[in-house]
Amino acid sequence: MENVRLSIGQTWRAGALALVVGLTPGAAQAFELFGFRFFEGPPPPPPEGSVTYNVQFDVVGGESDLLKSVERASVLEEEKGEPSPGSAALLSRANTDYQRILAALYDNARYGPTISIKVDGREVSSTPIDTEFGDTADVVVTVDPGPVFTFGEVDVKNRPGEIPNDETVPPSLEELGLVPGGVANANKIIAGEAALVGGWRELGYPKAQIARRTASAYHETDQLGVMIDVAPGRPAVFGTTSVSGTARMDPEFVAWYAGLKYGERFDPDAVERARDQLRRLGVFKAARIVEGETINPDGTLDMGIEVAERPLRVIGGGVNYSTLDGAGAEAYWRHRNLFGRAEQLELNASIGGVDADDPDSYNYKLEANFLKPGVFTPYTDFLAKIYAEQDSPDTYRARAVGGRMGFMHRPTTKITLAGYASFEASTIDQTDYGDGDFLFASLPLSVDYDGSNNQYNPTKGYHLIGSFEPFYEAVNGNIGAISQIDGRVYYGFAKDRVVLAARGVVGSIVGAPLQEVPANKMFFAGGGGSIRGYPYRGVGPVDPVTDEVHGGRSYLVGSLEARVKVTDTIGVVPFFDFGNAFDSEYPDFDVPLKTSVGLGLRYYTGLGPLRFDVAVPLDPYDGDPNVAFYIGLGQAF
Structure with a gap:
């Protein structure tokens, strides 16, 4: 999703407006952005009777990962920025930490630890609850974790049998490491129990549960013996x-x-x-x-x-601004449930490119969409759309009316099939390629297989999209087809803190001469979903006389990214994009590819990562910006 695009040397009006608002007289208000606080004044004095404390952790052996686990488990560490309401509350926090730190040590396979928590030199476990400390206190947590335990005997009663091979099969105990000789992390036992119950549920036993579990630590051998008894219940x-x-x-x-x-x-x-x-x-x-x-x-x-x-009707809209494309606005009205079976009607209107000198160069669109779910099967939907638009990128201007109707079917959770009948009447000018009047009828067909593990932030798997659109253009009498293949692959390692991602897209138009293909059906490259750093639909074949970019009958674009998490919420993404469009029906590898490099910032949220990319074109055309910025939700692909 591309919302903002800038180029060096141009004025960003939205930014200037934000600056004016920020300078309105009055006291600066504190706010939080990406977990950081700004314009925050000095903290208020602590309440009377409260205890401000410092906490220090010492893990014998100095293992940094174990120290982090202990600190993450500690209530004292979590709440150290807030004074304790009183001495009794401080002792309560400290007493809670014994069990929390012990659980963290069990998760790290340490079953013979010694934990000491002292407040002003007094061991908390033997300090009376009515003990009073001063306004401040020093807390020292000392942990001797003891040896790492391994699993001894692992006895599982009523293990589920072979599970049908699908992608949701729970991991085996061997995959989890719950086997003799494996490091005896307590969370492996919990995960193993969930896998055993999940396995029985996959076999059709919905009420499977763990009937009994024992875990015995043998300190003379540093081993943990485990017995798990599963009660599968009845099939259903x-x-x-x-x-x-x-x-x-x-x-x-x-x-x-x-x-x-x-x-x-x-x-x-x-x-x-x-x-x-x-x-x-x-x-x-x-x-x-x-x-x-x-x-x-x-x-x-x-x-x-x-x-x-939800409410039956919803109205929404938005505004946007780009230094390249000017201002824009959109509005929509949606009815969510026309006839009681979730039939949806949505009306949209949008305008863009308002900074252009001539209103005839603005982008306009009026659109009506209808969706009826559950046609023939629960997994088949009927969709219809009609529209009227003017699309005016730098390379052409197209005025069109059209519509389409068809079906979308989901035979599995990963596969989506779609087929439509489509018609468009258009008039295209401001280009020497693909201009004139056109009557374009087609049958767009597509197959989408999503084998990745997350729609907005995939870390493994692959995603393939193939489309084929046979067409008849009535004005020139051409019969042909438009086809595209889009492939993406993801490979994560280091617990998915580093993800290598690659994308390749190839497209072709056959059956019509270049001059008789409507310009708005031709292939261009460039923009946030293509070659970042270049103008949207601004990369393609160049006319040798006018030196202007026009569309092609084929194209090839690709991207390589390394998505690196710096923290749990912040990541950086270096990337390399390449591609071009070609006059020929198939990509011409004798024509040089346009390339760009860039660096992105990611802020990870529950809805997916917020994306901010900066891209530099390595071979820009004359007049192209030397840098571009992109903001969106979700990864670039």
Whole structure:
């Protein structure tokens, strides 16, 4: 998502406006950005009777990772910036730390530790709770972690059998390291129990649970013996699905759309997919699926869906500014549930490029979208769109009206198929390539396979998108096809703190001469989703006479990134982009590729990383900016 773009030497008006607002007379207000506090005055004096303390940690052996684990577990460390309300509260914090630090040591396979916590030289465990300290206190936490333990005997009763091969199979005990001789981290036992229960659930036993567990530390051998007894319970199939909380939605449709079929073997993957189905409807502000407490005598397990609906209608909009493209604005109106089955109607209007000298060069768009979910199957949606627009990048101006309708089907959670019938009438000028009047009818088809592990911040896997669009252009009588393949791969290591990512896209238009392909259907490169650092749709073949960039019948672009987490919330991303568009039907490797380099900053949030990229073109055209900035949500690809 590209919102802001700047080039050195140009005035950023939005930035100037923000500066004026920031200089309005009055006291500066403290605020927090990316975890840092700004304009914060001196702290207020501590309340009367409170105890301000310093805390020092000492781990025998000096292991830095173990010291960090102890500090992260400590309440004293977590709350040291706030004075304790009193001496009793300080002792309470310290007493809590014994168990918290012990648990952290167990997670590090240390089962024979000695923990000492002293306040002003007094051991907390033997200090009366009514002891009074002064206004300040010194706290010293000393930990002798003892030896690293390994697993001795690992006895598992009722281990699940072979699980059907799918990508949600829980890890094995061997993969988790819960085996004799493995380092005996306590969290491996917890993870192992979850995997055992998850394995039985994958086999259709929804009420599997851990019946008994023992863990015995043998200090003479530095080993931990583990026994886990799993109670799988009874197998079950899905029973009836009830729905509660609907106001305007048809509850029978909600139950059907969730896709939990009566009589099918219980499968937690089906339950997770049902949750995704409910999110896709877009009408619920909250939705959850509740399994029945017990399995019915006939072997069925009833399922409950609890929902809370959003308001029927929503209105929204936004403004944007770019030093290259000028100001813009957009507004939309959406109805979320026209007829009780989440049918959506959305009306959009937008304007852009307002800084252009001539309003005839602005970008305009009016659009209406209709979505009907659950056509034929719960995983098939009908979509329709009509639009009128003027698109005016630097390389051409296109005025078009058109529409499309078709279906999108999700046979699995990772595969999406789409097919449409599309029509567009356009008039294109301000270019010598692909100008004139066109009547363009096509059948866009696509396959999307997402094998990555996260939509906004993937760290492993791959993502492939293929599209094929046969077309008939009536004015010139051309029959041809537009095809594209987009591939992305991700490889994370060092616990995903470093992710290598690569992307390659290739496209081709066959069946029509270059001059008879509409310019808005041609391939260009450049911009935030292509070759960063170059103008949007500003890279392509160059006319030898006019020296102007125009579109091509093929293109190739690629990107390489190293996504490095500096902290849990901050990351840096050096990147290299390359590509070009070509006159020929297929990429011409005799034509040099345009390249750029850059550096990005990432701030990781629960919704995905906030992205700020700075890119420098290595071979810009005359008049291109020498640097470009991009802001968005999610990784670049």
